[in-house]
Amino acid sequence: MMTTTEILEPLARMRDDEIVVTSMSTVRPWGRLSDHDLDFASADSAMGHTADLALGLALAQPGRRVVCLNGDGSMMMTLGTLATIVESGSKNIILFVIDNGTYEITGSQKVPGAGVVQWADLAAAAGFPRTYVFEDAAEYAAKIEEVLEGEGPVFVQVRVERGSARPISRSQIEESRYLKTSLASWSRCMRSTLMEEES
Amino acid sequence: MNARESADQASESPSVSTPVPQAALVVEALERLGVTHVVGLPDNGHAALYMLLETNPSIEVVSVTREGEAWAIASGLWVGGKNPALAIQNCGLLESGDGLRGTAMRMRVPLLCFISYRGFEKMVAYEVEPDFDWHPDTLTREELDSAALLLEPTLRAWGVPFYRYNSDDDAGRVAEAWEQAEREERPVALLMTRGLRAGEVAPKPR
Numbered sequence: 001m002m003t004t005t006e007i008l009e010p011l012a013r014m015r016d017d018e019i020v021v022t023s024m025s026t027v028r029p030w031g032r033l034s035d036h037d038l039d040f041a042s043a044d045s046a047m048g049h050t051a052d053l054a055l056g057l058a059l060a061q062p063g064r065r066v067v068c069l070n071g072d073g074s075m076m077m078t079l080g081t082l083a084t085i086v087e088s089g090s091k092n093i094i095l096f097v098i099d100n101g102t103y104e105i106t107g108s109q110k111v112p113g114a115g116v117v118q119w120a121d122l123a124a125a126a127g128f129p130r131t132y133v134f135e136d137a138a139e140y141a142a143k144i145e146e147v148l149e150g151e152g153p154v155f156v157q158v159r160v161e162r163g164s165a166r167p168i169s170r171s172q173i174e175e176s177r178y179l180k181t182s183l184a185s186w187s188r189c190m191r192s193t194l195m196e197e198e199s
Numbered sequence: 200m201n202a203r204e205s206a207d208q209a210s211e212s213p214s215v216s217t218p219v220p221q222a223a224l225v226v227e228a229l230e231r232l233g234v235t236h237v238v239g240l241p242d243n244g245h246a247a248l249y250m251l252l253e254t255n256p257s258i259e260v261v262s263v264t265r266e267g268e269a270w271a272i273a274s275g276l277w278v279g280g281k282n283p284a285l286a287i288q289n290c291g292l293l294e295s296g297d298g299l300r301g302t303a304m305r306m307r308v309p310l311l312c313f314i315s316y317r318g319f320e321k322m323v324a325y326e327v328e329p330d331f332d333w334h335p336d337t338l339t340r341e342e343l344d345s346a347a348l349l350l351e352p353t354l355r356a357w358g359v360p361f362y363r364y365n366s367d368d369d370a371g372r373v374a375e376a377w378e379q380a381e382r383e384e385r386p387v388a389l390l391m392t393r394g395l396r397a398g399e400v401a402p403k404p405r
Contacts, residue, residue: 040278046301049271052263053302056275056283059236059261080264084272088261184307184384187278195280 001161004029006137007098010144011067018065018148019057023050025104025165026069031176037193040186041178043168048077051095055085058093061194065092065148072099072119073111079122085153086127094147094154095123104165123155135159217366222247222395225313228373229258234311235281236261238273242288244315244394249286251397266291267298270386273310274302285312289390290346293353299386300357309380311373312388316363318344319392331355354388361388 012033022030023042042050054068101114120131134140238261241249263269266287273283329351380387
């Protein structure tokens with residue numbers, strides 16, 4: 001089993017100009033590691049639709065990698081998205097499922113199928129050409145460059161310890177810049193940034 | 200304009216003799232507006248639209264497995280700098296409430312959404328008008344479609360402006376709805392009261 005920090009720190013070190021979409025238990029820890037205009041917190045958003053949002057970004061920005069840090073509970077809500085991603089033809093999305101077996105934010109209740117569902121197998125069956133399963137921090141750190149490079153879509157299941165993240169707000173009391181503003185404001189800023197870089 | 204006002208401006212019910220609207224006119228309007236993607240789940244009402252888009256060089260189709268995905272994917276496309284639209288059925292809209300609320304509405308994405316009004320013609324035939332307070336006896340009448348009965352009340356409750364699209368005479372509403380969505384930074388719906396047909400206006404070659 002890994003910790004959330006062991007997932008995010010190697011990713012932050014490798015991060016170049018990728019869009020990084022966080023959700024649930026990764027929102028605050030990523031915000032402590034990164035303060036980038038292309039970070040997007042899927043917080044105060046729709047239940048289970050983080051990977052869908054990331055797919056939209058990936059389709060809009062085919063020349064840029066999009067890393068989506070999804071939770072297992074969120075992914076379970078929209079399993080069809082695995083097929084949608086493959087069907088879309090997107091080659092630039094890297095979809096992580098942070099597999100802690102719980103709905104951590106709401107009090108660590110068990111996710112149906114926790115410990116039974118083999119996420120990477122599901123993704124492979126849906127047509128993901130590259131899938132990974134990590135539960136060892138050293139192995140993960142050694143492979144992260146390979147994960148991020150090359151053609152996708154890529155699916156990464158990471159088995160992590162249960163945490164104790166609390167509900168996330170969008171307000172000035174939050175530490176991270178991307179949580180200090182509304183979802184609408186951040187969306188507009190990010191669209192402007194991406195359109196400026198394209199022009 | 201609020202949702203109720205927009206509903207009040209909705210078209211009169213189409214008569215039986217009114218020709219079924221052409222999908223090609225919708226595609227032409229989308230091209231003129233610079234729509235880059237249509238996200239959705241094909242249904243009978245939009246079948247002709249999806250057929251034309253398959254060969255359209257300027258508008259990409261993103262097919263989803265459930266309508267809730269569509270709002271989030273379209274919102275991501277918009278943040279990424281594109282100009283998407285949605286095409287779904289009314290029962291799919293009802294399924295997708297939190298996806299709409301938590302992405303397109305919460306993010307204030309200007310988004311044009313075509314919604315097939317399955318069951319509309321039955322409502323017209325039985326002279327039933329949309330109501331906020333349906334009695335269970337009405338919702339279970341076998342000759343009516345509850346997806347139609349609940350569509351407009353749901354959109355009003357969710358604060359989504361909407362307009363009925365009954366015939367080719369309403370083709371201008373595509374641009375009007377798009378402009379409203381852009382101006383008010385919100386989703387705006389066009390309710391396709393009759394299934395679109397493949398029309399005489401040929402799609403542009405690749």
